[in-house]
Each structure stands twice: as structure tokens, then as C-alpha cells.
Amino acid sequence: MRIANLLMACWRAAAVRCVSLALTMTFIDLVNDGFTWDSVSGELVFSPLTWGILTFAVAVVGVWSLRRRAGTAGIPLSVEALDGRQTHVLRPVPVSDGWQERVRERLAASERAFLVAEKGHEGIHFRWRPGRGQQSVRGSMSFDVPSGDVVLDVREGEGLLGVAGLGKGSSFAAVCQIAGATGLESGTARG
Incomplete structure (x- = not known):
């Protein structure tokens, strides 16, 4: 359904x-x-x-x-995939010593990521290109060390073509790409 x-x-x-x-x-x-x-x-x-x-x-x-x-990416698919803002709880695969640094390094090393800015030890802000063009989405990651959770929050920018030219779904595509690039898997979706 x-x-x-x-x-x-x-x-x-x-x-x-x-x-x-x-x-x-x-x-x-x-x-x-x-x-x-x-x-x-x-x-x-x-x-x-x-x-x-x-x-x-x-x-x-x-x-x-x-x-x-x-x-x-192992992320649940629903109608909310077309929303302009995506917030998902992800987990490193596997959680071990130094997992935060590895996630940060993988994000910064991706060709799609730019304007990566650290927000202390608990977070990171960045821009991500979900498509082939120069249009991008805004994203942030916050780390919860005790649980090993990473909250990924992605918001659409202007002028994105979206998935298959629908004009929607760019944020969800970016979440999937970020999860793959950083070695994160889905925990639970928040919307």
C-alpha cells in the first residue's frame, strides 16, 4: 500500500x-x-x-x-520521501572507537559534499549535491555518542529537479547517498 x-x-x-x-x-x-x-x-x-x-x-x-x-541505503521508503525536509536516525556500521571521526572524514571526502563546517564535537553542517548539477541541499549531522546514533537532517534548496524530474525527492535521495557514503544505516525515520 x-x-x-x-x-x-x-x-x-x-x-x-x-x-x-x-x-x-x-x-x-x-x-x-x-x-x-x-x-x-x-x-x-x-x-x-x-x-x-x-x-x-x-x-x-x-x-x-x-x-x-x-x-x-537501508532507509524505509514512504510517501514522506517526497517531503522537502528529511530527518532520519542512522547508526554507524559498526559502532567502534573513533566512529565519529570516520563518519566526518567520509562525509568531507565525498565529491558531493562541500562547505563542510564542524559545530563542535557534537555536530557538522554541510551542503550536498544530490544530482549532477550544482544545485544542493543543506544538511546537518548531530552525534549521540552513548547510543551511537547519528541524526541526519537534510533540507531541500532552490532549483532542484528532484528524482526523475519530479521536482521532489531530492532530500530523500541525498539522505540515501549520505548514508552510503558515510557507512551509516537506518535506525528509525522521524519524517
């Missing part, structure tokens, strides 16, 4: 991103064909059907991409 809900949320996101293009293309087709009953009725039936199928295909690719990333 979770995947079906995620698919519907992705389909809505894809439809919202395509609505202006769909309306423009429909209007251009109507102008080119003339405003006859046949052309108007054809456009009103077939244009929404065509755009619905195309946006559904984009949504399927988005869900597949999110599912693949979540499976690789």
Missing part, C-alpha cells in the same frame, strides 16, 4: 510540473487544427489521456529510482 500511495504522490507531482506544457500544447494543436467541434472534442479527450499516460510513466520511473536508492 505504501508504494501505491507513493506512486500516486509522484503522479500528482509529475502532473503539476507538466500542466502548463500540456495546456500550451493543447492550445497550439487547437489553433493549428482550427476550432471545429471535431478538433475540440478530440483534444479534450485525447490530450488529457496522453498527458496522463506520460506523467504516469514519469511517476513510475520516480518511484523506481526512490525504491532503488532506499534499498541500497
